[in-house]
Amino acid sequence: MKTRVLVAFVVLALLLGGTMAFAAGGREAARPDTLRIGYTPPTLDKADFMGQFEEGLIKGLDEWTQAAGLEYELFSRSPADHAAHQQQLQIVEDFLTLGVDYIVLIPTSYEGQLGAYRMINEEGIPLVIGNYSDPFPRDWGVSAMRFAGYSHYDAGVAMAEYVAEKYPSGTSMAIIYGEAGKVSEERGAKEYHIANGFNVVYEDYADWDRVKAYDATERLLTAYPDVEVIIACSSAMAVGAVQAVDAAGLTGQIDVYGAGATIEELDLIVDGRLAAAWFRDPIQIGEAAAEAIQLHHEGREGEITEAWNVPIGIIDSYDAIVEQVNPITYTGMGRPWPPERP
Amino acid sequence: MASIVQTVSGKWKELGKNNPDFQIVASTFLIFLGLFIIMAIGSDVFLRPRNITNILTQSAMYVVLGVGMTFVLTTGGIDISVGSMVGIATAVIGDIIVNHGMPVWLGLLGGLGAGLACGMFNAAFITFLKIPPIIVTLGTWTMFRGLAYVYLGGTIHYNFPRSFIAIARGRFLGLPIPVWIAAVVFIWGHYFLTRTKTGRQITALGGNEEAARLAGINVKRLRFFVYSLMGFLAGLATIIVTARLDSSAAGTGAGFEMHTIASVVIGGTSLFGGRGLMLGTLMGVLMLGVVENGLLLAGISFFWQRVLLGFIFVSVVGFRTVREK
Numbered sequence: 001m002k003t004r005v006l007v008a009f010v011v012l013a014l015l016l017g018g019t020m021a022f023a024a025g026g027r028e029a030a031r032p033d034t035l036r037i038g039y040t041p042p043t044l045d046k047a048d049f050m051g052q053f054e055e056g057l058i059k060g061l062d063e064w065t066q067a068a069g070l071e072y073e074l075f076s077r078s079p080a081d082h083a084a085h086q087q088q089l090q091i092v093e094d095f096l097t098l099g100v101d102y103i104v105l106i107p108t109s110y111e112g113q114l115g116a117y118r119m120i121n122e123e124g125i126p127l128v129i130g131n132y133s134d135p136f137p138r139d140w141g142v143s144a145m146r147f148a149g150y151s152h153y154d155a156g157v158a159m160a161e162y163v164a165e166k167y168p169s170g171t172s173m174a175i176i177y178g179e180a181g182k183v184s185e186e187r188g189a190k191e192y193h194i195a196n197g198f199n200v201v202y203e204d205y206a207d208w209d210r211v212k213a214y215d216a217t218e219r220l221l222t223a224y225p226d227v228e229v230i231i232a233c234s235s236a237m238a239v240g241a242v243q244a245v246d247a248a249g250l251t252g253q254i255d256v257y258g259a260g261a262t263i264e265e266l267d268l269i270v271d272g273r274l275a276a277a278w279f280r281d282p283i284q285i286g287e288a289a290a291e292a293i294q295l296h297h298e299g300r301e302g303e304i305t306e307a308w309n310v311p312i313g314i315i316d317s318y319d320a321i322v323e324q325v326n327p328i329t330y331t332g333m334g335r336p337w338p339p340e341r342p
Numbered sequence: 343m344a345s346i347v348q349t350v351s352g353k354w355k356e357l358g359k360n361n362p363d364f365q366i367v368a369s370t371f372l373i374f375l376g377l378f379i380i381m382a383i384g385s386d387v388f389l390r391p392r393n394i395t396n397i398l399t400q401s402a403m404y405v406v407l408g409v410g411m412t413f414v415l416t417t418g419g420i421d422i423s424v425g426s427m428v429g430i431a432t433a434v435i436g437d438i439i440v441n442h443g444m445p446v447w448l449g450l451l452g453g454l455g456a457g458l459a460c461g462m463f464n465a466a467f468i469t470f471l472k473i474p475p476i477i478v479t480l481g482t483w484t485m486f487r488g489l490a491y492v493y494l495g496g497t498i499h500y501n502f503p504r505s506f507i508a509i510a511r512g513r514f515l516g517l518p519i520p521v522w523i524a525a526v527v528f529i530w531g532h533y534f535l536t537r538t539k540t541g542r543q544i545t546a547l548g549g550n551e552e553a554a555r556l557a558g559i560n561v562k563r564l565r566f567f568v569y570s571l572m573g574f575l576a577g578l579a580t581i582i583v584t585a586r587l588d589s590s591a592a593g594t595g596a597g598f599e600m601h602t603i604a605s606v607v608i609g610g611t612s613l614f615g616g617r618g619l620m621l622g623t624l625m626g627v628l629m630l631g632v633v634e635n636g637l638l639l640a641g642i643s644f645f646w647q648r649v650l651l652g653f654i655f656v657s658v659v660g661f662r663t664v665r666e667k
Contacts, residue, residue: 044645077638080648083593086583090400094638097393111500115510115588140501179593180496205491207593 035072037061037293038095041106041130042082046333048235049260049282050078050106053130055332056286057104064294075100082208083179085112092116096123102293106130109181117142126296128289133309145301146292148308150280152182156189158312159257159278160196163229169197173229174220176237178208187233187259201227206237213240221248229255235262235277242273261315263333266325269315270342276316283326284310318342363619366610366662370625373658377629381636388639395518399510399586401631402520403579407602408609408623409531410575413568415606416535418548418615419468419475421569424576424602426486427460428595431580433490436499436590439506446506453584454577460486461573465566475569483599490592500589510585520582527575532620544568548615605630608658629654 039057041050054076065072075095079087085108095103096119103125107113110132117136120127127144133151136142173193177184190200202220206212213232217240220227230245232238238258245254251273258265258277268274288308295304313324318341327337382388407424414421434456439449460482467478512519535541547554547564555561579598584590607613608629609622633654637647 075641080597083591083596085587085589085591085594086403089587090396090634091638093396093400094393094635097387097390097396098639099387109498109589109591109593111498112587112589112591112594114500115507115586118507118588177496179591180491180494181498181591185496205496 033071035065035070035102035293035297036098036100037072037074037102037104038092038098038100039074039076039104040088040091040095041076041078042084042088042108044076044078048262049131052262052282052329052332053106053286053289055328056283057289058286059283059328060287060290061293064290079108082108085109088113089116089119092119096120096125100125102126102128102296104128104130104289104293107132109179110134110183111181114140114142117144126293128292130285130289133307135306144306145296145304146289146306146308148285148288148292150285150310150312152186153189155259155278155280155312156187157192158314159187159231159259159276160189160192162276162278162314162316163193163198163231163257164196167198167229171198171229172201172224172227173198173231174202174204174217174224174227175200175231175233176213176216176241177203177205177233178237180205184233188231193231198229206240208234208236210236210240210243213237214244217241217244218248221245221250221254227254229257231257233259235260235265238274238277239264239268242268246273261325263329263335266315266321266329266339269321270318270339272342276314279313279315279324280310281324281326283328283332363610363617367619367621367625369662370608370610370622370629370658374625374629374632377636377654378632381632381640384636384640388636393635393639395521397628397631397635398521398524399518400635401627402518402524403582404598404602404605404627404631405524405624406527406575406579406582407598408605408627409527409620410568410572411602411606412531412609412611412618412620412623413535413544414475414572415603415611415613416544416548416615416618417565417568418551419565419568420603420613421464421475421479421572422599422603423460423464423479423482423486424572425595425598426483426490427457427573427576428580428583428598429490429592430460430486430493431456431577432584432590432594433493433499433592435580435584436502437493439502440499440590446503449506450581453580454574457577457580458570458574461570461576462566464573465569468569469562469566487592487596494590494592498589498591502585502588507585507588510582520586523578523582527578528620528624535618535620540564540567545616545618548612548618550616601630604655608655610662629658 609626
């Protein structure tokens with residue numbers, strides 16, 4: 001029995017050791033002047049905004065470092081999910097242990113990672129915040145050199161104005177939020193919808209999760225069969241809502257509106273199953289994060305715009321995709337550009 | 343020299359033969375040591391004092407939760423609502439300290455009280471209505487989380503006073519305060535489970551409830567105690583995590599239950615009751631902490647990290663099960 005346990009332990013050790021050696025061997029030995037950049041978003045899913053942001057970040061860093069003859073190493077780590085605040089804090093701590101030169105942080109929650117911002121600031125590591133363009137309030141006592149993102153508020157309002165033109169006053173609407181908080185509120189823009197004459201009959205929180213949004217949509221379809229418009233506050237939740245509407249055989253009768261225009265949402269728009277989604281270019285935002293690092297490294301801190309905002313558009317057709325979407329959104333996923341016309 | 347080695351080896355074998363718990367803890371320790379060495383080889387920054395402090399600080403909260411969970415599992419029960427208890431407790435702490443601007447000590451009491459209340463709620467259903475713990479805590483897992491969202495009403499409390507943040511970031515004798523909190527809780531838990539009459543009764547209850555009852559043990563009282571204690575310790579862990587994050591959101595604590603249960607089971611505490619090993623729990627928590635940290639520092643991709651963590655869990659528990667058979 002002892003032998004068996006010993007053998008099993010050795011196998012475990014070899015497996016771990018081998019994997020680590022493989023990982024270490026896969027990376028070329030870093031030059032001493034290699035820039036070390038830590039990147040932690042809530043998810044590394046390539047189909048998600050965060051994955052595309054990373055594409056833009058890498059593109060920007062590649063272009064700059066190749067031209068400047070520099071090398072960089074990007075440590076990309078994400079927590080288990082969007083609500084794993086504690087895990088993201090641990091990742092930041094580990095980045096600091098690794099001695100990274102820059103940290104690009106897309107927080108699991110803007111307010112929820114205050115502890116992480118403090119820690120990074122105290123270490124004097126230049127910080128870039130992604131996905132948000134609002135600088136931290138002064139009374140927080142923390143700062144970042146750039147907020148590369150967009151206004152969630154503007155996105156919510158843009159969608160509210162868009163749908164207001166399409167439906168008569170009194171139309172029943174449901175809003176599916178992500179996790180409770182500022183971003184959900186701003187993207188949901190409930191007050192705007194009400195002011196525009198909509199009757200918001202159902203609201204639910206689906207934690208930015210597709211399955212939870214599917215369940216929420218099923219519930220709302222049962223409780224409020226007269227709903228005509230569903231506003232989903234994230235891409236994944238929009239896809240979940242569309243699938244639930246499809247499953248209920250109500251495609252064409254209920255319009256689902258998404259948020260972010262990821263490739264899945266774009267496919268659904270082309271198919272006519274998602275009415276529209278607001279859009280901001282994640283590739284451009286990632287490049288803006290890389291630009292801040294470049295400017296800082298070159299000692300041009302004065303040129304770094306603190307709040308970097310990308311404009312919001314609405315994608316509701318194939319033509320709008322070709323006109324507004326960054327081709328990397330497709331080519332980065334191994335898809336042809338422009339996409340096939342339906 | 344050879345005779346000393348023989349003597350030590352002989353005593354070790356004798357100790358193991360007479361004490362299966364010792365064997366389990368020793369084997370867990372050896373696996374932990376093996377993983378620690380592998381991680382140290384895999385990353386040149388792993389052994390830096392700062393990184394070791396990181397691992398200890400990150401593990402502190404799970405040690406506190408693990409002590410509570412060890413008691414619960416030893417009785418043959420389970421509590422999968424601990425993560426949601428953290429959600430409620432953090433909401434209460436944030437509301438008291440940030441929203442109402444009340445003194446920090448009141449927020450701490452509120453957090454501990456909220457955890458204790460959640461634990462007592464579970465305990466009442468499990469003890470008096472005799473509903474299986476997995477059913478009760480599955481229900482309260484959702485219910486407590488929902489209550490946390492209702493309580494916070496879509497807001498997040500943040501920017502706590504310095505005196506509160508100091509709980510996570512302050513140091514005593516060079517070590518972060520959460521490590522000291524975890525150490526005190528662990529020592530108390532170990533002593534209570536192994537050296538007190540009530541502790542031994544808890545083990546007896548998990549081993550054979552009927553026999554324990556016939557032996558005059560107040561089974562209801564014990565069960566109520568362990569689930570209430572779990573809640574109280576969840577409140578204590580919440581203080582650590584809230585101070586670390588400097589924010590309180592209703593979603594905080596999601597997934598803590600699985601991490602905690604996994605740590606305790608890796609440490610050798612039986613899922614079926616009758617065997618609780620606090621030392622094993624400490625090893626289990628540290629093992630997961632070391633592996634998570636080491637894999638990240640070694641540059642293993644995030645996706646592989648999840649695979650390896652799951653594999654280690656299944657392997658360690660699998661070896662032990664095979665060994666026991």
